Amino acid sequence: MHIHTASKSQLEAWSTELEADYADISQRGLKLDLTRGKPSAIQLDLANALDSDLGGDYRAPDGTDVRNYGGLDGLPDMKALGASMLEMPSENVLVGGNSSLTLMYQTIAFAWQLGVGESGTPWSQEPAVKFLCPVPGYDRHFAITQAFGIEMIPVPMTDDGPDMDVIECLVADDHAIKGIWCVPKYANPTGCIYSADTVSRMAKLGAVAADNFRILWDNAYAVHDLDEFQPLTSIFTHCERYGTQDSVIQFTSTSKVTFAGAGVAFMGASAANLNGFKQQLGLATIGPDKVNQLRHLRLIPDRSSLLQHMAQHAALLRPKFAAVLDALEAAFADSDLAEWTSPQGGYFVSFNSRPGLAREIVRLSGEAGGVLTPAGATYPGGLDEKDRNIRLAPSFPTQADIEVAMAVFVVCVKLASVRQALAAA
């Protein structure tokens, strides 16, 4: 289907067919959901042994009684596991609670109130605070910066990560820019892995950016490969080389390794950043849940068992991603209606329609019982100027449901495209 070159009569023929298809689908009372990046129940089952793994033995290898208060940093072995995910030394890692998003929120909240690191100017005392937001990106990142009234500057994504030419100019010119959101491996939603060159250039930003500029490096999908493990260049190693260790703060978690709502989050940063953070964190908590850390260590004691565990996730996710990509390929490979990403891991497929159609496609699909992530969600403030990006999340539904949801989606994309072309014809 090539809309651009189609005749009006061809468009009308398509329209008749698609309106009938859509009417047919809409009558089926479907209830399908491709919205959020949640693991499915069978993925969660992989970690069911977390309950009872302790066998009543609540002592960590170092003798700590994990049931009691204390241990702001986390258990040493858990720090080591996080360090293996973030590819930085254990002593630079802090183990949090059940949510890396909370660590990110706290990073910004503490920076706002007290400054970053051990002595930076609080962001709240700056005349202006801006953040770079690679787009499309993760709505929850944008929601945090928005809540603090931080101005968000969209930066385009490429297949190698955010456009570094743009970023280098911006951070050097404008020292009101205090941070950038990054999902460096299997970026949410495009699924790209930042290239070695992108990571290296990111690591150099600290040399030209404002002193209290921080890269928030949300490595949520560090070990979430669909097939072979794909390496990500270590930003911290590069920062050490350039002397910019304070410019980057890393995050990851086991939310999509063990239990989404009951996993363990990690933060990795320079000693100065970590000390500043812990000073405030120590006021706000009696320490993380070390029992859950120990539970995790019994199930996943090291990186090798972590990767084995993730291979089981991959086996469950591969056919679901294939169902999405096969449907897109079959419908749109020979068309000018769409482009999409084919990630090797992570949780999303990023889909672009013809301009001006994303909201309409999401509406059509939703009304036919196929709920999609709201169009625009992948842009700061929900504003996708070209109105074309839709995030597809295949992890939660069954493969059968994905196939039906994609059949609905395909009809909606085609119908919206043909309607638009007819209106302009």
Next chain:
Amino acid sequence: MHIHTASKSQLEAWSTELEADYADISQRGLKLDLTRGKPSAIQLDLANALDSDLGGDYRAPDGTDVRNYGGLDGLPDMKALGASMLEMPSENVLVGGNSSLTLMYQTIAFAWQLGVGESGTPWSQEPAVKFLCPVPGYDRHFAITQAFGIEMIPVPMTDDGPDMDVIECLVADDHAIKGIWCVPKYANPTGCIYSADTVSRMAKLGAVAADNFRILWDNAYAVHDLDEFQPLTSIFTHCERYGTQDSVIQFTSTSKVTFAGAGVAFMGASAANLNGFKQQLGLATIGPDKVNQLRHLRLIPDRSSLLQHMAQHAALLRPKFAAVLDALEAAFADSDLAEWTSPQGGYFVSFNSRPGLAREIVRLSGEAGGVLTPAGATYPGGLDEKDRNIRLAPSFPTQADIEVAMAVFVVCVKLASVRQALAAA
């Protein structure tokens, strides 16, 4: 021993004896600790069944898969358990993570940034922000207010709770006062229970205080009786009567019910307060650890089992409190050296020496191997102007260790008192 009326030669005789006792104690290489209010290992053992209680069944009674994301409020049955502790309706309760201190910190942080409730002025935009701090009180409360640069005004405690005459005058006169810290049952450290009259007058403060004034009601020891259950008048019920529901925010947790570092925290507040809080909390987390909530519900499904569980704690704590109180009684009942509280629950005994001696007693005891909570810790900024309050925490050490630690303590109190009297003689 009556210092005030003792002759110089009597003082000198005591001094000779006590210096010898102290020298003797100091040589023993003791390592004792009466500092923090931590449950002992045998108390924590009472909840060991938390591990494996699920039996691999991760469904809450309402069908929720507790392993996945979501559920900002917490599981309905867990809200009900918290509601029974806070004595307010379930729908007014939010279930947090492992730390009620975090909920308190967040309450202040959100109030600072966005205001309290649904529309109050952010505290950060007020010309001045002050907090009332009943003293002696809890150092971690004071540390939070201090971190936000909030001016702390000490208010004296009585056996019925904070001095309400003072408080009523202050909050009506000075609308820069935005809050007060309260531990209404078994106050930390005096152990008093706020009287019905105190609670009723607290509930009325909202009518005369600033609009964005909040009582932070940290009911940490709601069910932590050493013997019979002692009732605390429900502040929320009184607030409903006076139309001041927005003026109080309640907190409690299972930290000293199940596992200190891996319990479940609760917050209880009016719909307006809760909605405002949840709006910001929803940005900062993917939801609380519902698996741990379900685990808790399997062990402690309702208030009746909660009270049965707490009776086991009481049986373990009673002899430890008795060891402290017996030692104080034996040494100081017939003296002018000290006064102390005899709480019916909670985690502390509050001890007052003669003025100007607390720091010296803590130093002497520490050097003899008996570590005590730093003198002054129970006052805002660590400043006990009369230098006399010491918080004794008997829960963590063994009874045998408490007996030795108290023997050391008694010698240190007497020695410091005699030295002071001799210096003045």
